[in-house]
Amino acid sequence: xxxxxxxxxxxxxxxxxxxxxxxxxxxxxxxxxxxxxxxxxxxxxxxxxxxxxxxxxxxxxxxxxxxxxxxxxxxxxxxxxxxxxxxxxxxxxxxxxxxxxxxxxxxxxxxxxxxxxxxxxx
Amino acid sequence: xxxxxxxxxxxxxxxxxxxxxxxxxxxxxxxxxxxxxxxxxxxxxxxxxxxxxxxxxxxxxxxxxxxxxxxxxxxxxxxxxxxxxxxxxxxxxxxxxxxxxxxxxxx
Numbered sequence: 001x002x003x004x005x006x007x008x009x010x011x012x013x014x015x016x017x018x019x020x021x022x023x024x025x026x027x028x029x030x031x032x033x034x035x036x037x038x039x040x041x042x043x044x045x046x047x048x049x050x051x052x053x054x055x056x057x058x059x060x061x062x063x064x065x066x067x068x069x070x071x072x073x074x075x076x077x078x079x080x081x082x083x084x085x086x087x088x089x090x091x092x093x094x095x096x097x098x099x100x101x102x103x104x105x106x107x108x109x110x111x112x113x114x115x116x117x118x119x120x121x122x
Numbered sequence: 123x124x125x126x127x128x129x130x131x132x133x134x135x136x137x138x139x140x141x142x143x144x145x146x147x148x149x150x151x152x153x154x155x156x157x158x159x160x161x162x163x164x165x166x167x168x169x170x171x172x173x174x175x176x177x178x179x180x181x182x183x184x185x186x187x188x189x190x191x192x193x194x195x196x197x198x199x200x201x202x203x204x205x206x207x208x209x210x211x212x213x214x215x216x217x218x219x220x221x222x223x224x225x226x227x228x229x
Contacts, residue, residue: 038218048167048210050218061217064123097166106173107214108157112166 002027004098004113012092012120018085022098022113023078030056030076034104039072039083041094042115049094053101054081088120124148124213126221134229141198143224145211150191155214158187158196161223162207170209171196201226 008020022037029037039051052062054072062070071084085092095115102110125148135141145156153174159167169178171187174194184199198205206228211221 040218047223048161048212048220050220053217063217099166101214101218103214105154106157106176107155107218108169108172108212109159109167109218110169110178112168115166 002100002111004100004111006096006098006113006116008116008118010117010119012088012118013122014089014120015087018083018088018092018118018120020083020096020098020116020118021080022082023080024100025079027100028076029074029079029081032056034102036061036101036103037074037081038099038101038109040097040099040109041092042097043091043094051083051085051096090120092118093120094118124151124215124219126211126213126219128209128211128221128224130224131222132225132227134227135201136229137201137203139201141196141201141205141226143196143198143209143226145189145194145196145221147192147194147213151213151215153190153194156187156189156194157212157214159210159212160205160207161210167210198226 003025012018036053038053052072054060069086074081097115099109099112127146129144156174158171161167175187208223213219
């Protein structure tokens with residue numbers, strides 16, 4: 001059973017960088033190109049927004065609306081992937097989820113972390 | 123970029139009733155890449171349906187998905203108390219897109 005766990009600061013000041021890590025257990029990030037590893041967020045009381053994904057190889061694809069501020073990276077030796085979002089504002093306050101997606105032959109998220117609330121405030 | 127629209131925004135029903143939720147894509151999409159999720163308050167989303175009509179592991183058969191092209195439907199044949207939640211459709215292209223969600227609440 002694959003499990004994902006987000007970790008990182010719960011409070012970030014405006015204009016600073018939001019950094020989160022997702023640790024994967026019960027399975028390997030290095031499990032081939034059928035899986036991508038994503039970050040998804042959900043502002044309080046609102047819907048889901050996909051942020052970006054990375055493959056085990058390090059290839060990435062980002063939501064165009066966040067691309068200029070976003071970096072997603074992977075550390076296969078630690079079975080982790082990470083998110084960095086720069087120049088944050090209150091609009092970046094959200095529950096942040098990490099998730100695994102099967103992308104061949106379908107595309108869907110089969111495992112999710114429990115989510116972590118990140119508040120942007122001074 | 124594909125935009126997903128869900129209707130209605132809120133569906134008020136009683137336990138035992140049938141729920142029909144709609145997801146419309148802004149252009150034709152492959153059924154292989156259309157999924158549905160259930161989200162309860164304070165929890166991560168749970169995969170219900172993938173490939174437009176295939177139930178995920180452990181999902182009761184009262185949940186079914188159908189559709190093709192631009193119009194997709196999630197049906198809950200008889201609502202159980204635990205089914206009152208928010209439901210999202212999702213598409214995978216080069217990236218992922220979620221619909222805005224349909225809340226199913228108790229009438």
